[in-house]
Amino acid sequence: MGTLTSTSPTTGEVLATWPTFTAEQVDAAVRAAHAAAISWRTTDWAQRTALLEAVADELTARRRELAALMTDEMGKPVAEALAEIDKCAWTTRFYAEKAPEFLADRVVETPAARSWVSHEPVGVVLAVMPWNFPFWQVVRFAAPALAAGNAALLKHAPSVTGCALAAEEVFRAAAAAVGAPEALFTTLLVDETEVAEATARIIEHPLVAAVTLTGSERAGAAVAAVAARAIKKSVLELGGSDPFVVLDDADVALAARMAVRSRFLNSGQSCLAAKRFIVADSIADEFTHRFGAAVAELTVGDPHDPSTQVGPLARVEQVTAIERQVDESVAAGATVVTGGKRLEEGGAFFAPTVLADVTSEMAVFREETFGPVAAVIRAVDDDHAARLADDSPFGLGASVWSRDVDRALAVGRRITSGALFVNAVVASDARLPFGGTRRSGYGRELSEEGIREFTNVRSVWIGAEASAPEEPVE
Numbered sequence: 177m178g179t180l181t182s183t184s185p186t187t188g189e190v191l192a193t194w195p196t197f198t199a200e201q202v203d204a205a206v207r208a209a210h211a212a213a214i215s216w217r218t219t220d221w222a223q224r225t226a227l228l229e230a231v232a233d234e235l236t237a238r239r240r241e242l243a244a245l246m247t248d249e250m251g252k253p254v255a256e257a258l259a260e261i262d263k264c265a266w267t268t269r270f271y272a273e274k275a276p277e278f279l280a281d282r283v284v285e286t287p288a289a290r291s292w293v294s295h296e297p298v299g300v301v302l303a304v305m306p307w308n309f310p311f312w313q314v315v316r317f318a319a320p321a322l323a324a325g326n327a328a329l330l331k332h333a334p335s336v337t338g339c340a341l342a343a344e345e346v347f348r349a350a351a352a353a354v355g356a357p358e359a360l361f362t363t364l365l366v367d368e369t370e371v372a373e374a375t376a377r378i379i380e381h382p383l384v385a386a387v388t389l390t391g392s393e394r395a396g397a398a399v400a401a402v403a404a405r406a407i408k409k410s411v412l413e414l415g416g417s418d419p420f421v422v423l424d425d426a427d428v429a430l431a432a433r434m435a436v437r438s439r440f441l442n443s444g445q446s447c448l449a450a451k452r453f454i455v456a457d458s459i460a461d462e463f464t465h466r467f468g469a470a471v472a473e474l475t476v477g478d479p480h481d482p483s484t485q486v487g488p489l490a491r492v493e494q495v496t497a498i499e500r501q502v503d504e505s506v507a508a509g510a511t512v513v514t515g516g517k518r519l520e521e522g523g524a525f526f527a528p529t530v531l532a533d534v535t536s537e538m539a540v541f542r543e544e545t546f547g548p549v550a551a552v553i554r555a556v557d558d559d560h561a562a563r564l565a566d567d568s569p570f571g572l573g574a575s576v577w578s579r580d581v582d583r584a585l586a587v588g589r590r591i592t593s594g595a596l597f598v599n600a601v602v603a604s605d606a607r608l609p610f611g612g613t614r615r616s617g618y619g620r621e622l623s624e625e626g627i628r629e630f631t632n633v634r635s636v637w638i639g640a641e642a643s644a645p646e647e648p649v650e
Contacts, residue, residue, distance in 0.1 A: 177196055177197075180193065180194045180196060180337045180365055180367075181334070182338050183335070184248055184251075185488040186480075186488050186523045186524075187523060191249065191338065192337075194341075196366060196368075197364055197365050202366075202377075205329065205362045205364060206300065206383050209327040209328075209359050210327070210383040212327045212357035212359040212360045213325075213326060216297075216326075216356065216360055217296070217299075217325040218325075221275070223354060224272075224275065225273075225276075227322060227356050228272035228323060228350075229268070229269065229272050230354050231265075231315075231346060232266075234346045234350050235264050235265040235268070235311075235346060236262075238261075238346065239265075240258070242257075242261050242342055244480070245338050246260065246311065246339060247487075249307075249310065249337075250307050250335060251479050251487040251489065251523075251524070252487060253443070253486070254481070255484075256442060260309060260311055261311060264315040264316075267316060267606040268315060271319045271320055271323045271627070272323070275323035275324070278623075278624040278628070279295045279324060279627065279628070279631065281636075288637045288638055288640060289640045290638040291638065292636050293633060293635055293636070294633075294636060295324070295631035295634070296631055297324050297325030297630070297632070298386050298631060299326060299327070299384075300328075301317075301326050301328055301329070301385060302375075302386070302388070303330050303388050303389075304375060304388070304390075306390050307333035307335050308490065310340070310343075311339060311343060314330060314343045315343075316610075316621050316626075318361060320621075320622070320626050320627035320630075321630050322361070324627055326385075326630055327362075329378070330344070330364065331364050332363065335490060340365075341363055343363065344361055344363040364378065366378075372398055375398075375399065375402075376402045379402045379406060379408065384408070386403075386409040386410065386411075386630050387399055387411075388619070388621075389411070389413070390413040390447075393414050393615055396617060399412070411621070412618055413572075413610070413617045415447055415544040415615070416451070416544065416570045416572030417543070417545075417568050418448060418449065418452070418574060418602060419450070419451075419454050419565035419566075419568070419591060420438060420450035420451075420575045420577075421565050421574070421575065421576045421591075422459065422463055422577045423577060423580075424457075424458045425578055425580060426456075426577040427579065428462050428463050430577075432466035432470060433466075435463075435467050436471055438450040438602065439453075439548070439550045440528055443487050444547045444549065445489065445490060445547060448573045448595075450575055451545050451549075452541060452565070453551065453553065454554075454561050454564045454565055455554060456554075456561065457554045460552065463552070464513060464530070464552050467513075467550070468532075471528045471529070471530050471550070474486050474528045488523045488524040489524040494524065494546060494547055495518050495524050497546070497547070498526050498546070498547035498548075498549055499517070499518055501539040501540050501543060502516055502529060502531065502540065504538070505539050508538050508539075509535065509538075510531040510534050510538055510551070511531065511533045512529070512531060513530040513552075514528070514530050515528050526547055528548040529549040529550065530550045531549065531551050531552065533552075534553045536564065536567055538551070544570065566591045568614075569614055569615045570614055570615055570616045571612050571613035571616045572593060572611075572612040572613075572617075573593050573594065573595040573612075574593040574595070574602070575597045575598075575600065575602050576591075576596070576597075578598075578599070584598045585598060592613055592614060593612070594609075594611045594612040594613055594616065594620075604621075606622050606623065607622075607623055608622065609621070609623040609626055610626065
């Protein structure tokens with residue numbers, strides 16, 4: 177049995193340590209979750225709705241405490257951390273309202289006396305979650321999964337173990353408030369030194385029905401391989417290198433302001449953040465000037481200060497990775513408009529950065545940049561912009577800016593992505609399905625499509641009295 181350690185990326189201070197679960201404890205947790213799922217699957221909508229409403233109440237009551245915990249463990253600016261908790265509460269209420277509609281039986285006209293299609297829970301679902309949105313990633317999985325009648329197991333990133341245990345407290349307090357089984361939500365503390373092997377054993381456990389992962393390509397490929405061998409459903413939300421395309425008729429001032437918002441939210445540590453800014457050549461100088469000037473004015477500092485806009489990266493290793501990508505790109509010909517280096521104030525800080533003169537061969541174009549770095553690429557026309565935007569192994573989101581919506585849609589339809597936003601910043605929203613294509617993963621979270629991912633689509637046929645098909649047909 178090992179330990180998990182939470183360390184502040186702002187100060188380097190060790191915040192807390194916890195012992196990891198033994199194999200026996202993991203097995204006991206899986207069995208308890210399975211027993212809870214068996215009980216929960218037959219509950220009516222009133223109790224499921226009550227559970228989600230209670231989760232929202234708990235999140236709202238503890239929002240400042242939970243936000244501060246996020247800021248401590250992964251450096252999220254506190255204003256953004258509070259907004260994350262509020263979004264979690266809103267989403268649980270959304271599913272409390274919409275789940276009965278999303279999972280309602282669909283009557284089908286057949287020769288039978290009655291026939292319909294139902295969506296029934298699969299059982300225990302394991303979620304492997306990352307550190308960058310410690311509560312939102314969990315809630316956007318757990319709220320629809322529990323609403324559908326499943327039980328949830330969470331294997332969170334080790335660096336946000338405090339958040340993982342706090343999430344368990346929230347869900348279990350809500351369960352107690354409405355008389356639901358406590359083990360509907362359980363956080364598993366897995367030894368970091370053998371995380372791949374331990375996660376594989378959980379997926380392979382005969383009482384685990386499915387797995388969902390948000391994380392790196394490597395982690396996604398490993399989880400998908402284990403799930404495939406075990407013949408179990410998996411959903412993957414992986415990396416992204418989203419294009420932000422600005423056509424020559426766009427409102428340049430607006431696009432530049434929104435570019436800052438899209439790239440530097442969460443200190444640039446977001447899969448769906450815009451990372452490649454593809455700008456029509458005729459307006460590229462103006463856009464780059466406005467964009468760079470606004471980024472240079474961002475407030476970097478203590479994430480507990482409400483005025484801070486960019487905090488530390490979650491780990492020092494992230495700073496090293498970003499520094500390497502920037503240095504390689506500059507050596508290949510990119511120009512530093514602002515930033516471009518790590519900061520010496522202590523902690524895991526990297527200066528908010530804009531690079532111009534970026535080409536498609538450079539590291540900041542070809543790789544996912546998971547930090548506060550934006551790459552500006554010039555496009556000679558709409559065709560070139562579409563080709564540059566689609567020149568990526570990823571396909572999570574895409575944003576196109578133009579005063580002509582039809583023109584923007586024409587460019588956007590040539591970009592492979594799970595989401596297309598026109599004159600707006602790409603964001604996840606419970607009312608719309610969220611997920612990627614290509615190496616950004618498969619399956620969907622949120623909305624109607626997301627809640628159905630972990631259900632069994634079941635056909636039901638009630639035979640007419642004293643009649644049956646003449647002969648079985650497969």
